[in-house]
Amino acid sequence: MIIEPKTRGFICLTAHPTGCEQNVLNQIDYIKSRPTTDGPKKVLVIGASTGFGLASRITSAYGSNASTIGVFFEKPPKEGRTASPGWYNSAAFETQAHKDGLYAKSINGDAFSHEIKAQTLNLIKEDLGQIDVLIYSLASPVRTHPDTGERFKSVLKPIGGTFTDNTVDFHTGEVKEISIEPCAGDDIKNTVAVMGGEDWQMWIDLLKSEGALSNDFKTVAYSYIGPSLTEAVYRKGTIGKAKDDLEATAFKITDTLNDINGKAYVSVNKALVTQASSAIPVIPLYISLLYKVMKEEGIHEGCIEQIERLFNERLYTENLELDDAGRIRIDDWEMRDDIQAKVLELWKEATTETLPNIGDLKGYKTDFFNLFGFDVNGVDYDADANEMVNIPGLQA
Numbered sequence: 001m002i003i004e005p006k007t008r009g010f011i012c013l014t015a016h017p018t019g020c021e022q023n024v025l026n027q028i029d030y031i032k033s034r035p036t037t038d039g040p041k042k043v044l045v046i047g048a049s050t051g052f053g054l055a056s057r058i059t060s061a062y063g064s065n066a067s068t069i070g071v072f073f074e075k076p077p078k079e080g081r082t083a084s085p086g087w088y089n090s091a092a093f094e095t096q097a098h099k100d101g102l103y104a105k106s107i108n109g110d111a112f113s114h115e116i117k118a119q120t121l122n123l124i125k126e127d128l129g130q131i132d133v134l135i136y137s138l139a140s141p142v143r144t145h146p147d148t149g150e151r152f153k154s155v156l157k158p159i160g161g162t163f164t165d166n167t168v169d170f171h172t173g174e175v176k177e178i179s180i181e182p183c184a185g186d187d188i189k190n191t192v193a194v195m196g197g198e199d200w201q202m203w204i205d206l207l208k209s210e211g212a213l214s215n216d217f218k219t220v221a222y223s224y225i226g227p228s229l230t231e232a233v234y235r236k237g238t239i240g241k242a243k244d245d246l247e248a249t250a251f252k253i254t255d256t257l258n259d260i261n262g263k264a265y266v267s268v269n270k271a272l273v274t275q276a277s278s279a280i281p282v283i284p285l286y287i288s289l290l291y292k293v294m295k296e297e298g299i300h301e302g303c304i305e306q307i308e309r310l311f312n313e314r315l316y317t318e319n320l321e322l323d324d325a326g327r328i329r330i331d332d333w334e335m336r337d338d339i340q341a342k343v344l345e346l347w348k349e350a351t352t353e354t355l356p357n358i359g360d361l362k363g364y365k366t367d368f369f370n371l372f373g374f375d376v377n378g379v380d381y382d383a384d385a386n387e388m389v390n391i392p393g394l395q396a
């Protein structure tokens, strides 16, 4: 079928298998162009199908020939209806990995559930014995608690007062003011329940108790800080409380891993266009300006460049530097004083008229469509595409 983008706000309802495949192959090529490293060998990635998780899987597999198990929650295709992009990404990754002689299997389902954890544990035991790295890269709006059945919904709201600032509708380019009401009731608790550290800890506790973690095991979860411009809605908002909890959980997990010399880290990553971040108000305008400034400085990175740097210049080096709060920082270039000063200046000037020149709205849009396999260089969108793609290592 001929597949075209069908957007609704910040999501796209269709995905292009060939475009997703090309994105994955481009990321693989990038890692192959980098020096091989003494990185991880047996890796579990939770949230492995898109964004930072997919980049972590590719970096592990092609940077150090790691066997990878990916867990994700994606929609399979039906005749005449495309799958979600993470499905096609995973299919492309596994097809290529198998051709290259790499072990790669996947589990599609709710990572918050006991069932998916148990299935993953069994697969590790049967095929790998133990893992040496677990990357936790989930981004979800909801979580059903596996013990109580309670369903939590996360919200992206400021705490304590209404937040008013500019944002951009990246489809139309219109810069307009938005106001977001402060959170209320159980909003903070619910957001922490979804995006905080409890589920990460549950994964580690289970795998540890079953002897599925090797000596010197490492686990990394991803966080974000960002500038003062976005802090009311991000770091000092409800999602920021969840990230505080995630970061505190790293220390708790490390305490449970002493006997195997294990370590849990949080890596603070750069703001990038992903399905998760395009849903956050104000962030698209910030990213449009940030991209412009970082590209002009020659220091722009996507997920794959970020994660390659995380593995090769942080995690697998002799002296891993941490910030005052014990976190790994790969948002260092985003947060440079000169970069942030320029973004702040541009922010004050940003209007519907000025943004196409002072910001990188085009880059934002391209990245957004790329997430779904559209607008990818070298792909013939007039050619017939087969939507019924299988993931070769998918477990039933």
Ligand code: NAI
Pocket: 046, 047, 048, 049, 050, 051, 052, 053, 071, 072, 073, 074, 086, 109, 110, 111, 112, 137, 138, 139, 140, 222, 223, 224, 268, 269, 270, 271, 272, 273, 274, 275, 276, 277
């Ligand atoms: P993403 O939306 O690209 O990826 C989310 C992944 O989680 C996908 O693989 C999806 O299938 C999986 N997933 C969602 N719900 C699931 C469930 N119930 N069970 C199993 N898998 C599920 O998100 P992105 O942006 O890569 O985010 C990953 C992490 O990185 C998040 O913790 C996010 O806060 C963090 N981060 C993101 C930044 C950004 O600018 N995008 C910046 C810094 C950190």
